[in-house]
Amino acid sequence: MARARTAPGHGMQPLPRADWALFLDIDGTLIEHADHPEGIRVPAHLPELLTGLQTSLDGAVALVSGRSIDWMDHRLAPARLAAAGQHGGEIRLAPDAPSVPIPVPAWRKPLEQTLVRELALWPGVYVERKPLSLAVHFRAVPEHGDAIMARVEELGTRMDPSVEFLRGRCVLEVRQRGFNKGTAVDTLMASTLFSGRTPIFLGDDITDEDGFRAARAAGGLAVAVGPRPTSQADFRLATPEDVRAWLGRFPQALERMPS
Numbered sequence: 001m002a003r004a005r006t007a008p009g010h011g012m013q014p015l016p017r018a019d020w021a022l023f024l025d026i027d028g029t030l031i032e033h034a035d036h037p038e039g040i041r042v043p044a045h046l047p048e049l050l051t052g053l054q055t056s057l058d059g060a061v062a063l064v065s066g067r068s069i070d071w072m073d074h075r076l077a078p079a080r081l082a083a084a085g086q087h088g089g090e091i092r093l094a095p096d097a098p099s100v101p102i103p104v105p106a107w108r109k110p111l112e113q114t115l116v117r118e119l120a121l122w123p124g125v126y127v128e129r130k131p132l133s134l135a136v137h138f139r140a141v142p143e144h145g146d147a148i149m150a151r152v153e154e155l156g157t158r159m160d161p162s163v164e165f166l167r168g169r170c171v172l173e174v175r176q177r178g179f180n181k182g183t184a185v186d187t188l189m190a191s192t193l194f195s196g197r198t199p200i201f202l203g204d205d206i207t208d209e210d211g212f213r214a215a216r217a218a219g220g221l222a223v224a225v226g227p228r229p230t231s232q233a234d235f236r237l238a239t240p241e242d243v244r245a246w247l248g249r250f251p252q253a254l255e256r257m258p259s
């Protein structure tokens with residue numbers, strides 16, 4: 001089993017296996033955080049690294065992010081992968097398959113308008129508009145985070161009980177209930193490209209816990225990135241740079257494996 005090959009707490013990294021399926025969070029995992037959602041710097045070699053992983057794992061590599069799939073395709077081009085965007089609200093089962101989104105939630109537009117109006121009272125807060133969800137960022141004013149999140153939760157719940165909130169790092173994700181990174185992993189694992197493989201989920205934030213749970217429930221591993229405490233990590237990598245370095249060794253390591 002994959003779990004027996006790790007040494008939790010000893011900083012040892014498991015040897016990659018040809019039957020792995022990789023599920024990769026983006027912000028804080030593949031790419032370093034920035035002050036603003038559009039301020040991140042995509043490392044020049046990242047698209048090639050992702051494409052190399054796809055080749056080594058027969059395509060079984062998926063991006064699983066709060067970002068939209070459209071965003072991934074633009075910012076990581078020419079890499080194009082299987083993907084789950086907006087916390088499982090949209091899924092693409094294979095690189096050449098269409099993205100399948102949930103219907104746009106009825107609350108999405110009116111809640112955006114309410115939040116933009118309401119949050120004008122808090123300079124430094126940014127409401128990110130995504131096609132199926134919203135994200136309220138307060139990285140510039142973390143001291144007001146609790147008050148901001150409480151107010152957004154109050155307004156959203158009042159508008160529609162199907163709104164779900166997820167408290168991340170300096171962000172409140174506002175999304176449709178019933179979808180998360182765990183449901184995304186389950187859906188991808190049931191598809192042709194991923195089925196029968198061992199899922200390995202890499203993530204840094206609380207929003208990744210559902211993905212960790214789903215990967216481990218399917219006999220796989222949770223790889224925590226950064227310092228955030230979690231009870232689910234099978235092993236830990238300190239930074240996105242360490243993640244890229246580890247993943248970058250996969251193609252050669254897998255080539256050397258006896259088949």
Ligand SMILES: O=P(O)(O)OC[C@H]1O[C@H](O[C@H]2O[C@H](CO)[C@@H](O)[C@H](O)[C@H]2O)[C@H](O)[C@@H](O)[C@@H]1O
Binds near residue numbers: 066
């Ligand atoms: O699931 P992820 O790939 O980790 O995406 C989660 C959210 O990431 C982005 O926000 C976060 O990263 C920004 C850039 O580093 C940062 O400025 C912000 O404070 C973080 O919350 C993205 O903007 C969201 O849409 C994603 O849901």
